[in-house]
Amino acid sequence: MARMSAEERRESVIRAATAEFARGGYHGTSTEAIAKRVGVSQPYLFRLFPGKKAIFLAAAERCVEDTIRTFEEASKGLEGDEALHAMADAYTRVITEQPDWLMMQMQMYVAVGAAEQDGDTEFGETVRAGWMRLWDTVHLPLGADVNETTTFLAYGMLINCLKAMGFPPGHRVWEGMYPSARITGRLEH
Secondary structure, eight states, X not given: OOOOOHHHHHHHHHHHHXXXXXXXXXXXXXXXXXXXXXXXXXXXXHHHSXXXXXXXXXXXXXXXXXXXXXXXXXXXXXXXXHHHHHHHHHHHHHHHHOHHHHHHHHHXXXXXXXXHHTTOXXXXXXXXXXXXXXXXXXXXXXXXXXXXXXXXXXXXXXXXXXXXXXXXXXXXXXXXXXXXXXXXXXXXX
């Protein structure tokens, strides 16, 4: 079996870190757990990343980039309501099929708040920059309408919260969502 390159190993660390941070958050996840999941030593982990914060931020940036890619692919060639419903459907499908993705997003926001209370602005700067790229990605397909973009992203955050809290498909809390954004049994495995 061929040995992994450093870049392939970095990718495996980001995937493992996403899963670990999704469950335990920044403060509740050890680099030891990440290294163990990847199958490397902690010293090797720190050759790939300078520290836990760098690992978390790499996982956060990947999560944002994956969300951006989901929206770009879903809305390609579409505008307005067609783009909105395609992006909503794609997003609800992804967070249902890949729960670590959703929980990593939620952990990102918690980590920003906790870090900024401690005077560390790097988490916030990184996550806010990603959020702005996400905003720009959905803004144009939604007609560059600030209200449409705000409403779409507000629904997305509500969906994140409801899904993270475990409201089951078909529950009445989903009734007010865009039909394409409702978590329904069709998305569940």
